[in-house]
Amino acid sequence: MLIRQLFTAVLVSLVAFGIALMPTSDANAQKRGGILTYMIPSKGAASLDGHKETSYATIHPTAPFYSLLIQVDPSKPGAKELVGDLAKSWTVSSDKKTYVFKIHKGVKFHDGSDMTSRDALASWNKIVFPPQGILSARKAMFSMVDTITTPDSHTIVFKLKFASPAFIWAMAMPFNYIYSADVLAKNMRYYETKIMGTGAFKLVEYTPKVRIRGERFDQYFKPGRPYMDGIIGIFSPKQNVYVAALESGRAYSMFRGLPPQAVKDLLKARPGEFVVQSSTWNCALNITPNSYKKPFDNVKVRRALSLALDRWGGSRYLSKRAIVKTVGGVVFPGHPLAPSRRQLQTLEGYGTNVKKNREKAMQLLKEAGVPRGFKFTLNNRTTDQPYKIVGIWAVDQWRQIGLEVKQKVLPTSKFWAALRRPKSRMTEKGAFTVSIDFNCQAVVNPTVDISKYIPSSGANYGKYDDDVLERLYNEQLREPDFDKQKALLWDFQKRLTDQAWTFSTLWWHRTIVHNRRMKGWNITPSHYLNMGLVDVWLDLDK
C-alpha cells in the first residue's frame, strides 16, 4: 500500500513541470490487440468536421479516424520540432517562403481509394481558401499562404506571401484532417456529419452524444499500427460518471484533464491502478476589464486590478482545487520564447512581494479617484473548472485592496453573448464591467498564443484599440531571428501589461489519470493534441 502510494508519488513528481517523461523501457514490448474505451467529457461533438470546429469535443472522437499532413510529435509533444504524419518529409526554401511536402505512397482511405496529393490539396484548399459559405475556423491563421500546388501526385507545395515561423505550427494543428478529394467534390459538407479518412481506425458506429466506435484499419499506412483492435469513445459530460468509469476500469482514460480532488480520490480508491501524467496546459485564464466603462477607462484602475492578484500564492492554493497552476504571461510558460521566471517577476503584478504590489494598487486606485469599497461585478462562466473557482479567488484578492466585487455567473450562452458585444455597445448599461476571459490554443506556438491579444483579433473581447500591440505582433510574425522575436514578444507582453487591457491570472494545468494498462500515450500541453491513438497499446495481462 505504502509502496504503491510512493510509486504514484514518484510518478507524479517525475511528470512535473511542462513535459512528461514516460518510461520508454518497454517501448519495444508493445502488444497487439484489445479495445480501448475512453471517456469524452462532453455532451457531444457539434459537427465532425475538424476544419470548422474548434472544440476538443470534435477532436477526441474523430482524431483516430484521420491523418494530418504534419503533426506534433506524439512521443515528444514538447519538442521544438514537428514530425510528419502523411508527409514523409519536407523542405523549406532559404527565404522560408516555400514549403515542399513529400507524401507517403500507398496510403489508403477507409473506402479503399488511394490517397494522393490531390486529396491533400482539396483538404488544404478547404482550410485556407474555403469556398463561399464553407466555414474554416483556421483560415485567419493562414493569411500568409499565397498558393498551394501539387507538382506531382505525392508532393504538395505551399508558397507564402511572407515568411512566418507561425506557419508550420499552424499546419500542425490537430484539426487539419486530410479528407478525400472525391468526397469533397461531391459534397463539401460531407465531413460535418460523416467520417471517412486515412486514420488508424475505421468507423464502425457513431451515435451522436452517446458513443463512437472504431476498428483497426488494416490498410493503415504505418506498418504494424495501430496496436489496438479498436476504440470506443463514450460521451459523458458528467465528472462523476467518467471518474466512476475510470475507477471501475470500464474506461481506461479521459483525455481532457481532471481536477486535483478527483485525481486524489481516484488514486486513493484504487491505488496502483493508475498512471498520472500532468503538464502545463496551453490555456491561460485571463481577466478583461471593459475599458469603455468608468472607472476602467483609466489605465491605473486596470493596472490595480492586475496588481492585486497574488499569482504565486494563488498558484499554490488554486492548484490544489482547480485545473490551474502555472504563473505565466502571454506566451506558453516553458516555451523557449517565453520569458524566464526571473524576467517574468519584473513584470508589474507578477512580483513576489504581494504587500508592495497591493500597496501600489491601492495608491493607483487613489490616484484614479476610486473610493474604498468601490463595487463592481465580475462576469464569469457557469463552468466550475476552472472559471468559477478562479473567479471566487479573484474576488477575494480584490477585496484585499478594498474593492467589493460581486461575481455574476452566466450560463454559457449568456456568457458568450456578454463577451461578444460589439464595440459600439460596450458603453451600454448591460455591457459587462469586468469579465473572465481565456485563451486556449491547440499547438504550442507563441505567435498563435498571442494572436488573441491583438486588437484586430476576433477574440479581443475588451474591444480595445492599440496600434502598438498590432505593430509588435506583425513585426514578430515576420521576424525570422529567434532572439529578436523573443525580444519583440517581451515588448508585446510589457505593452499589454502596461495598458492592462486584459491580464492573465494563471495558466491551466492538465492532469490525466489513466489506467496503467494503457501504454504509449504521452501527455501534451493541449487537450487537442495526441488524440490519434496510433501508438497507444494495451497491456491487458497485467
Added chain:
Amino acid sequence: MTEAATDTPLSRVLPQTDRLLEVKNLKMYFPVTEGIIFQKTVGEIKAVDDISFFMRKGETLGLVGESGCGKTTTGRCILQLTKPTSGRILFEGDDITKFSSAQLRAVRRKIQVIFQDPYSSLNPRMSIGDIIGEGPSVHKITKSKAATLDRVKELLSLAGLPTNIHTRYPHELSGGQRQRVGIARALSMNPLFIVCDEAVSALDVSIQAQIINLLEELQEKFDLSYLFIAHDLSVVRHISNRVAVMYLGHIVELSDSLKLYEAPMHPYTQALLSAVPIPDPVVEKKRKPIILKGEVPSPLNPPAGCVFHPRCPAATDLCRNEIPVYEEKRPDHWVACHHPLDG
C-alpha cells in the same frame, strides 16, 4: 314590423317626456355554438323575440310569465347587463343601447335593480355599509367617508332597517333584512327607475307584503317607476298600474291591470288567471281552472305561427301558420292573438 306600426295612438297623444322608458322591437337571441376556435353558430335561443312597450314616469309595470319566457332577460337588457341582439331601449328619450361606456355609467345610476334571491344578491365579503355605500362613494355622490356613512344610515332607515347594522355582513341577516339592504343599495343612487326582478318571490308571504308596502312607500316618496317582474299574476296585482304577460319571448297581452284581471283577452292570460286562487271559497268553488296541455316549447326551436298555438284551446290553422300582430285591440289594451276573447 315597422316602427310606425308599433306606435300606439296613446303614445302619440302623450308627450315624449312622459315616457320614461320605451322598448322598441327588442330582440335577444343567444347563439348556440360548436367548435373551439372557428366557432360556428348552430342555432339561436330566442329568449326575447321582438317585444315593444313603454313605461310612464311614476308608473309600475308588472311583467309576468312562466320561468324561461324571457321576462328576466328583458329586465337585464334594460339594465344593459346583456347587450340585446337588436331593438332600441329609449330611456328619457335616448337610446341607451348605443351609449358609450361613460354615458352608460351615468345613465345607470338612474336605473337600478332589486334581485330575487336575497342571499346571492349581496356580496358575502362586504359589510352592509360597504354594500350600500359603495355606489355613492365611487360616484362621488358623497364626498367623504363620514358623508357616506351618514348616507348609508339614512338609506338603512329608509329601508326600514336599524342604522347600526352597517358593520354587519350579509350572512348575519335574515332574508327580509337582506332584501331591504338590496332596496337600500338600489336607492343609494337616487334612481328614477328600478327593475324589481322577482323581488319578493323568494320571501315568505308575510315578508312579501312588508316589502311590497315598502316599495310602494318609496315609490310615493321618490316618484319611482318600477318594472316589476314576477311569475305570478297575484303578486303584481296590487302594485302594478299596468301588467304585461309574456310567453316564450313574446308579450302576448299588455293592459291596465284592472282590465287585464277583469277581462283578459289572450287565452294564455286567461289560463294564468284561472290558476290564481281567489280568497273566497264560494267563488273559488265555482271556478274551473283551465289546464294547459303540453309543455312550454323550447325557445331554441319555437313553434311557427303563434307561439302559443300548440297549447291553445282555441287554436286554428291561422294560428299555426301566421304570427298574430301585437296590436291595441281596445284602448290601452294590447294583445297578440288571432282569436282574442271578448272578456
Added chain:
Amino acid sequence: MFPTMFFVSVVVFFLMQMIPGDPVELKMLGDGSGDFSPEQLTLERERYGLNDHPVIQFTNWMFGVVQLDFGVSILTDRRVSEDIAIALPLSFQIAIMSTLLATLLAIPLGTLAALRQDTWVDYLIRIFSIAGIATPGFFLGIMMIIGILVITNSQWAPPFDYKPIWVDPWYNLSMLIWPALATGYRYSAVAMRMTRSTVLEVLREDYIRTARAKGLVEKIIINRHALTNAMLPVITVIGIEFAFLIGGLVVTEQVFNLAGIGNLFVTAVELKDYMVVQALVLIVAFVFVFTNFFIDILYAWLDPRIRYA
C-alpha cells in the same frame, strides 16, 4: 387538437426568437478560440435561413413540420429528426418502465390506503406518496447512485452508455432501471394519491353499500365494483403524468448521464439550438394532446355510460 398544436408552434417559435444572442455565432465560437469574420457569420446565418423575416422562417418551418421534417440543427448540422430518433427510444423506454412501475405500485398501495383509511397503514402510505412528490428526481437519482456505490463498495455502477434493449437486454435494463425508478417513484406517488381518494369516494357510494348489504365477499366488492369504477380518474392521472414525464426526465437524465429527450432539450436550451428546442417542445405538446385523446377513448371503452359520437 390541431388549433392547440398550431398555437403551441407559434408561441414556441416566437419565444425562441426572443432569446438573446445568436446561436450561429455561438456555434462558430466553439470553445472560444474560433476566429471568424462578420461576413462568415452572415453567410452561415444565410445557410440556415436565419436572415429571413421571422414570419417567413416560421412558415418554412411549419411546412417542414407538417412533413415531419423538423429542420437542421444549427449546432450539429444533423437533421433534428435524426437526433430525436436516437434520443426517443431511450426516453420512451424509461417512460414506459416508470409508468409500469408506478402503476404496479400505485394501484395496490392506493387501494390499501383507502381500505385502511386513517390507520397507520394509510398514514405510512400517504407519507410515502407525499415524499415521492416532494423529492426532487435528481436528488433521488444521486441518492440511488450513492446507495449503489455504498452497497457494492464502489464495485458496481450502472452502465454508462446506452444500448437498445433488443441489442443487449440485460445491459440495457441494468442501466435504465435506476432512472425509471427515480422518475417512477414520483409518478406513482401522484397516481397513488388519486387511487386512494377515488377508491374512498367510490366506497362511500350507495351501490357499494348495497353490495355489502347483499353480503358479497369484500374482495369481490373491491375488485368488481370499487376498482373498476375508481379506475377512470386513475387512468386520467396516469395518462397525464405520462405526457408530462419528459419534465421528470429532464433532470433524471442529467443525473444518470443519459442521452435522451430531456438531455437533448437541456443542451439545446443551453446552446440555443432553436430547431431542436422547437421540435422537442412541439413533440411534448403533441404527446400531451394525443394522450388526452387516448384517455378519452379509453374512458369510453371502460365506462359504458360515456359514448362519444
Added chain:
Amino acid sequence: MTETVRVPAAADDLAAQVSWAQSILKFFREKPLGAAGLVIVLAYIITAIFADYIAPLDPLDVDYDLFNAKPSLDHLLGTDDIGRDLLSRLIYGARTAMLVGFVSSLVGATLGLFIGVASAYFGGIIDLITQRVVDVFISFPLIILALAIVTIVPDVEADMFLPEYLHWLWPDIFGTTLPVIVAITIPMIPRCARVVRASALALREMPYVDAARALGFSHLRIISRHMVPNVMAPYLIMLTAFMGQAVLLEASLSYLALGVQEPTPAWGLMLRGSAEQYFRSAPHAAIVPGLAITMSVFAFNVFGDSLRDVLDPRLRV
C-alpha cells in the same frame, strides 16, 4: 319590522379574533400532518429571514485551507470544494428558496387569479382567447416551460434603472434570482387562471355582480372588489400548491445550471458540481441540501393538502 341586531362593534371584533384563533386550533387538532407542515414552513421562513443571524459564517467566505472538509467544530457540515461553509450556504439557501418560492407563487397565482376572473367576467372572445392561450401553456410540464423562459429573461441589476441612493430597494439577491422567478412565475399563471376561472364562471352569474354593474362600477372595480374576494379558496389552494412546486422547480433549474447562479447560495446548486462529483468522499454534501429541498416541499405539500381539505374538499390540484 324591526329585526335589530345589537352587538357593539368592539365585541364583534373580539368574537372574530376568538374564532380566528379557534379555527387555527381546530386546524391543528383535525389536521396534525398539515399543522406539522405549517410549522416546518414557518421554520424555513424564519431561517430565511434571519439567515444573517443564524448562519455561523458568511456563505461567500472562502476558507483557503479547507476545501471538501469533513464536518468539524469550525464547519459543522464541513466545507465545499472551494472552502465555503456548507451549513451557512444551506441556511442562506433557504433564503433563496423561500424568496423564489414565495415571490413566484404569489405573483403567479395572483396574476392567474386576475386573469382567470377577468376571463370569466368578460366572457366572449376575450375568454376564448385567454383559454386558448392557457391551453397552450398547460400542455407543457412546468419545467419545460421554465427552462425555455429562463434563457430569455435578461439580467436586471439595480444600476440599470435605479439611482445609486435607491439601490437598497433592489437587493443583490433579486438580480441573481429574477430570471428564475420569472421563469417559474409565467408557467404558474395559466394553471391558476384555469382553476380560478372555473370558480369565477359561477360568480359571474351572481346577482351581486349584476348589481355592481347596474351601479355603474368600472370593470376593474367589479373584478377586484366583487369577484376576486369570492374566489379566495381556490386561489389559496393553488398558492400553497405552487409554493412547493416553485421550490422544487428552482432547485431543479439550479441543478441544471440554468437557475440561480453561483455564488448565490441555493440548494440545487449545492447538489450539482462538487457534491455530485465527490460524493464518495463527502456524501453529506449532497444529502443535506437534498433533504432540505425534500423537507420544504413536503411541508408545503402537506400543509396545502390539509388547507385544501378545509377550504374546498372538491378541488383537486
